[in-house]
Amino acid sequence: MAVAFRPPKRDVLQALRSLVYPGVGGSGSTCCRCPLGAKRYLLTNSIVKLKEFQHKKVAIACNLPGTKDALEVLIEMKNQDVKFSKDTYVLAFAICYKLNSPESFKVCTTLREEALIKGDILSRRASCFAVALALNQNHVEKATSIFSQIMNPESILCINLSLMIHIQSNMSKTLIEILKDATEGNVSKFVKKLKFSEEVLAKVREKVKDVPALLATFDELYGKLHINGQVTAYTLDALLCHTPKGLKSHMVHLNKRTVSRRTFQPLSQSLWAE
Template structure:
């Protein structure tokens, strides 16, 4: 399944994912990340339904879903214009202190038409008197462009946004990375130095890669 994802064969990866589900294969931390990433890449009502089912099953089983897995689920819900669902999933992320979460939160406010709270988020992030030891929030240029488009017909918000946008740029808090790039960035495991989404999944029954094992069956 992981190699299919790497090669961009998301439909085939989804078939393996469904087979894993049918075989009652227990998902681990990385399996959920990969599964939600596949659903996100497919970006369809069906993949959102599958992602939602997997997430609900994980919660029932008491499995801990990583922040990264949840971010893919949030992004998928947003892409399917399910802002309320995205907000619900986001609210359950234990530690949303990441650049990806920051930008997803902006998108949730944007799609929910919560423009005033959104301006407050940007204003809080753009404060210039923050200690150098305090982590600053960063925003995707792509996401900020969507904010500008949303507020362009409200003169008071447009002027306020333009001022905040300039401050964020001055403080180096704007990145050229798209939200998709932030989501799909593969941090390296501290122990194995293997990209997270490239790590091989192994069947506990055969010690073969899960994708190979399931396709063989």
């Protein structure tokens, strides 16, 4: 029964392809799908390079000039039925977030729904990119729905995305309550305090500025947050595109390995065995 509800891969490919090559259809052979002169990324010949590329994920996706090149690689991966890993979904959603268009939102939504139907695991970071894109495209209900499915949304990124959802949902009083809880709730120095982006707090102030009582309360809370060291200069975009230290060390470790841990074959002969 699961197969009957699975979205056709052609729809995903066609949507992805239209982002990079507007007007190019999705029919014909694999070779015919690429426009004239387009670079091919044959997995049979470039497995290691593609794997290294995949692990650079957000660093590439957050660099606007290279975003569409990254999307081209994703299209080739889908053409050749390469199973998307958790990291690949992060890359795909990050690209869609950076392109920030109705078409990229559709692609992100389709890929996410397909992943859930197949039972693929979507990381918190991938979901955060999906939430941010939905907010940028003014799909607040969709952003709220995706955010509600994030496990352990206590990270600095999730906290600020939650504020953005409340801002765009016009929930001014709830915004003040969230900030009040953040300043009064964590009294122990051993408990990690919530941190808020200066950029997001500025948007909160803009939202409550027309209500004198809320504005006065916000200004008071804002001062407390600064005193407590709970305000960061990082923008929401910077928080989204930040590469965790753990991933960097993993990339170094990957570059040192030449043999697959699972198949004990050279990595150049392994099609993403891990």
